[in-house]
Amino acid sequence: MLLNYAPILDVCEPFLIAHPGIRDALNIAPAGVAIPPENILDPLKQQHVELYKQLRNLDQLTFGPFGMQMPSWVFYDCAVIPGAFFGLAMRASKLEPWALEALRLPEGYTGLVPVSQFIAIPMLGGFESGGACGHWLMYSAESINQVSPGMAPAGLLKLTLALGLRVFPVARLYGTTQWRSHKLSTYVDMGPFELVTAYTPAHSLPRTLSFRLDVEETHLLTLLAGPRTNPHARPPNDWVDPDDVDALVQLQMAIESGERVQVVGPPVHYGSRVRVPLHRCTDAGESRS
Amino acid sequence: MTLPFSIRNAHILDELVPYVVATPLNSGLLDLAPFGLDVAPEHLIDPTRMSSQTFLTLLHRLDGLTFGPEGMPMPKWVFYDCAELPGAIFGLGRPAASLWPKMRRFFQVPDDYDGIVPLSMYIAIPMQQPGVWFGHNLASLAPVIRREDLAHINLRGLGSVTKGLALKCFGARYFWGATQWLSKALFIHVKFGPLDLATAYTPAHSTAETITYGFAVTDAKLRAAMGDGSTQLTRPAIDFWVDGDDVAAMHQLQSRIENGERFCVPAAPRHGETVQVPIAKLPADRASLPGLEPVAAV
Numbered sequence: 001m002l003l004n005y006a007p008i009l010d011v012c013e014p015f016l017i018a019h020p021g022i023r024d025a026l027n028i029a030p031a032g033v034a035i036p037p038e039n040i041l042d043p044l045k046q047q048h049v050e051l052y053k054q055l056r057n058l059d060q061l062t063f064g065p066f067g068m069q070m071p072s073w074v075f076y077d078c079a080v081i082p083g084a085f086f087g088l089a090m091r092a093s094k095l096e097p098w099a100l101e102a103l104r105l106p107e108g109y110t111g112l113v114p115v116s117q118f119i120a121i122p123m124l125g126g127f128e129s130g131g132a133c134g135h136w137l138m139y140s141a142e143s144i145n146q147v148s149p150g151m152a153p154a155g156l157l158k159l160t161l162a163l164g165l166r167v168f169p170v171a172r173l174y175g176t177t178q179w180r181s182h183k184l185s186t187y188v189d190m191g192p193f194e195l196v197t198a199y200t201p202a203h204s205l206p207r208t209l210s211f212r213l214d215v216e217e218t219h220l221l222t223l224l225a226g227p228r229t230n231p232h233a234r235p236p237n238d239w240v241d242p243d244d245v246d247a248l249v250q251l252q253m254a255i256e257s258g259e260r261v262q263v264v265g266p267p268v269h270y271g272s273r274v275r276v277p278l279h280r281c282t283d284a285g286e287s288r289s
Numbered sequence: 290m291t292l293p294f295s296i297r298n299a300h301i302l303d304e305l306v307p308y309v310v311a312t313p314l315n316s317g318l319l320d321l322a323p324f325g326l327d328v329a330p331e332h333l334i335d336p337t338r339m340s341s342q343t344f345l346t347l348l349h350r351l352d353g354l355t356f357g358p359e360g361m362p363m364p365k366w367v368f369y370d371c372a373e374l375p376g377a378i379f380g381l382g383r384p385a386a387s388l389w390p391k392m393r394r395f396f397q398v399p400d401d402y403d404g405i406v407p408l409s410m411y412i413a414i415p416m417q418q419p420g421v422w423f424g425h426n427l428a429s430l431a432p433v434i435r436r437e438d439l440a441h442i443n444l445r446g447l448g449s450v451t452k453g454l455a456l457k458c459f460g461a462r463y464f465w466g467a468t469q470w471l472s473k474a475l476f477i478h479v480k481f482g483p484l485d486l487a488t489a490y491t492p493a494h495s496t497a498e499t500i501t502y503g504f505a506v507t508d509a510k511l512r513a514a515m516g517d518g519s520t521q522l523t524r525p526a527i528d529f530w531v532d533g534d535d536v537a538a539m540h541q542l543q544s545r546i547e548n549g550e551r552f553c554v555p556a557a558p559r560h561g562e563t564v565q566v567p568i569a570k571l572p573a574d575r576a577s578l579p580g581l582e583p584v585a586a587v
Contacts, residue, residue, distance in 0.1 A: 020581065020582050021416070021578070021579075021581040021582050023583070024583050025417050044491075044493075044547075044581065046497075046547070048492070048493075071367060072496070073495055075493070075495065076494040077371075077425040078370075078414065078425060081467070082415065082417070122375065123314075123375045124314075124315040124318055124377065124414075125312065127318060127419055128314070128318060131419075132417075132419075137370065139371065196337055199339070201342040202345045202368065202369045203365055203369045210374065256339065
């Protein structure tokens with residue numbers, strides 16, 4: 001499966017920012033793609049200053065347009081100390097001149113330039129069984145292609161996601177995204193996921209959904225293969241318009257009342273209208289007619 | 290409400306009641322009666338429910354009132370993604386019906402809201418090793434009350450009490466945090482005892498002049514921090530001081546840490562014309578840094 005993505009690894013290198021206390025829990029050769037030792041960085045050490053600048057730059061470029069740029073302290077306090085940061089990076093020498101200029105790289109810089117990111121942190125509920133944490137929150141997954149298509153190879157986000165999910169010991173993945181985000185299609189390629197929230201006033205953008213997904217190897221394979229219909233998905237029995245706030249609120253109320261709602265396929269676009277396929281069933285598992 | 294030990298300002302618990310923000314799965318793993326102080330069921334806030342919207346908006350305003358003037362308010366998505374979903378928020382608040390009128394205006398409490406209004410909060414999220422937590426936000430309205438000349442409201446010590454009860458609620462066995470050398474918050478943090486240093490200069494943080502500090506959590510430390518005079522903490526002697534503006538000294542200390550030496554901040558800094566932070570060198574065989582070093586080394 002990775003063969004289709006091999007060209008990415010011809011120009012990109014995996015890197016990992018993880019302190020020694022978490023490294024033993026992580027897989028540093030996800031899907032056989034070894035992270036070079038020199039690309040495993042310790043955030044507790046005073047090194048790699050320029051790379052951290054580049055990471056902040058990547059975050060600004062990818063999340064800034066959505067008003068969701070990571071506050072500067074969050075990278076340390078809420079990412080690389082409680083969790084870890086995986087990504088793919090290109091050597092500055094492999095970037096085209098326009099890309100070097102767009103990324104505002106310092107003249108003569110020859111180091112790694114991050115082009116994708118995957119951040120995951122442990123969830124308290126993941127300690128329920130008393131052992132190692134199996135529940136992780138992916139609160140950032142992004143690639144430079146989202147804002148500058150062509151700067152890095154195609155398929156970068158999917159490969160980053162597939163490898164990132166193998167780096168962390170994720171049994172149950174939690175995540176958030178906006179209903180209109182292009183990433184919704186990518187996430188649903190992992191498999192049908194269950195909604196934790198459909199409308200989220202607690203978030204800066206209330207039209208945010210929260211989801212959970214029990215991660216299996218087959219999910220990772222379908223993520224990379226990107227079949228038109230995920231083999232694990234049940235047929236949709238409802239569709240929601242992600243621009244219809246009232247509909248999202250109704251869906252949220254149904255979830256709060258105990259209904260289980262899965263997103264079972266990518267959004268479908270009809271002109272300016274968007275519909276997301278759902279499978280809704282009662283807590284007892286009976287499908288909604 | 291009272292605690293089974295004395296605290297610096299017991300009046301706080303006459304005025305305020307505890308609340309917790311956590312998802313149902315997370316709240317099941319918390320101590321919802323820290324030191325016997327019950328969190329009422331109606332004050333257990335589920336961030337994934339629509340009905341929590343007003344309270345969470347007030348919580349966001351608390352953050353803005355506390356940190357806004359310094360330019361550090363936390364976006365709501367950070368509250369959600371980096372606090373409410375993975376970890377928990379513990380704090381003290383007051384029912385809207387009995388909230389002081391000026392405070393009501395500060396918070397812009399809706400007329401029809403009859404829930405609790407948060408006046409302090411502590412946010413922490415779990416790290417990968419069980420029982421190890423990272424705290425990233427302590428907010429207390431006590432300084433705002435002093436600044437706004439509301440002297441009749443006595444909430445002195447609210448920050449320390451909130452953090453002490455929060456760490457008990459979270460079941461933290463080891464705690465980590467990050468703060469700047471010049472931060473006045475260090476005064477609160479050292480109340481919990483000597484602070485182990487994991488970093489003294491931190492380029493991974495946007496403010497490199499940041500320390501990463503931690504301590505093993507014990508009831509004695511929590512009680513001492515809250516002002517229980519019957520509990521005394523042992524503090525090592527000061528070996529030297531670091532000027533909070535001396536970046537070269539921070540680099541040097543960081544290099545020594547990276548070379549395997551261990552240090553702690555044993556006591557409160559001195560704030561005068563300069564900020565001087567005391568440092569104690571710890572024995573070479575001093576236990577390592579739980580959560581930040583491999584389990585086998587702990």
